[in-house]
Amino acid sequence: MKRAPALAALSGWGFEPRLRVRGLGGCASGLSAAALADEILLDGPGQVKALIVAGGNPMMAWPDQNRAFAALNTLDLLVTMDTEMTATAELSHYVIAPKLTLETPMTTYMPESVKYYGTTRGFPQPYAAYTPALVPPPPGSDVIEDWELFWGLAQRMGTMIDVTMRYGNGPQAEAPPMTFTLDPAGAKPTADRLIELSCQGSRIPLDRVKQYPDGHVFESDQRVLPRAPDNDDRLELGAPPMLEELEQVLAEDNRAVEADYPFRLLPRRTNNILNSFGRRIGKLAGDGVNPAYMHPDDLARLAIAEGECVTIRSPHGEIRGIVAAEAALRPGMVSMAHGFGANPGSDDPRRTGGNTGRLISVEDGYDPVTGLPRMGSIPVCVERLPAAE
Secondary structure, eight states: EEEEOOOOOOOEEESSSOOOTTTOOEEEEEEEGGGGHHHHHHHTTHHHHHEESSSOHHHHHSSHHHHHHHHHOOOEEEEEEEESOOOOHHHHHHOOOOOOOSOOOOSSHHHHGGGGSSSSSOSSOOEEEOOOOOOOOTOOOOOOHHHHHHHHHHHHHOOOOOEEEESSSSGGGGGGEEEEEETTSOOOHHHHHHHHHHHOOOOOOOOHTTTTTTTTEEEOOOOOEEOOOOOOOOOOOOOOHHHHHHHHHHTTTHHHHHHHHEEEEEEEEOTTTTTTTTTTOHHHHTTTTOOOOOOOHHHTTOOOOOEEEEEEEEOOEEEEEEEEEEESSTTTTTEEEESSSSTOOOOOOTTTOOOOOOOOOOSSSTTTTTTOOOOOEEEEEEEEOTTTO
């Protein structure tokens, strides 16, 4: 049985190693991806010269897309593992095609583990499932599983692979970490063997989970106990650094900027697409673009019709977008989803949308802890394109 005390106030940033740019260090969420482009572009000791992208798409996700484009084109080696030719893959020296989900064995370990990072995700009951590979790759396919790339690298480098499985954080961990080591000089494991190693010591043995092809809700006698009698930790609801930042935001005077950029760009989610994944699947993404939603009164005032292509400009950059009306928005807002568009020089707003990252500066208004710049509430102006365009 585990107790459920509050975590005492702790410092979640300033960890080593530190980056060379903007005075950023490590924090509870890791090193700053928003600063990685600069770490690639900045000469000198510690410069990043090689990057392996596993299931990501930096060209669509990183803020300041033009800077990301320059950085990735500077690398001595860029390797991308993905199931499609993404904007990042287009720039890569090597593109590795991994097997698809139905071509690999799988468990519910990942969705089960999200309970350690939030209270509103994961399974509400002790559900678990194992599914074997359901279909083989098509004949002649040159594909591997994601882990096989890293196994092959470790094998060629003569490096052992140390794996640590954690079950929660700090005093709220359900169990001590479980570790094991893989020796690439030995026999190559199967994906099923790696799953077995990862599930060692699980409360419900993997062999039992496998007895239920459709998954199963298992019995549980777990209970959460109250805090220990000698524990008087409290949540810190008004941390001084947070209050200081709020005071700085309150004191901002944006009137000069708003004179030239009267709209605010707001991010939004699309129900059927996760970041940039799913844009090429018509049944999920429709026409595959991210419209610039605006209030009908704003469109009327600017004499812009739905479906028109416009220029959206911020103090940092500009993109083209296709406008759409949405009465639920407040006047003065432009709402677009991140993760769309194409690489610089390949823009086609009617086919791929616009990349909002070009409107964002990684150096202005960034968070001093995470390095993340302001991704929303960005001042912009909206202009009709000249008739010739």
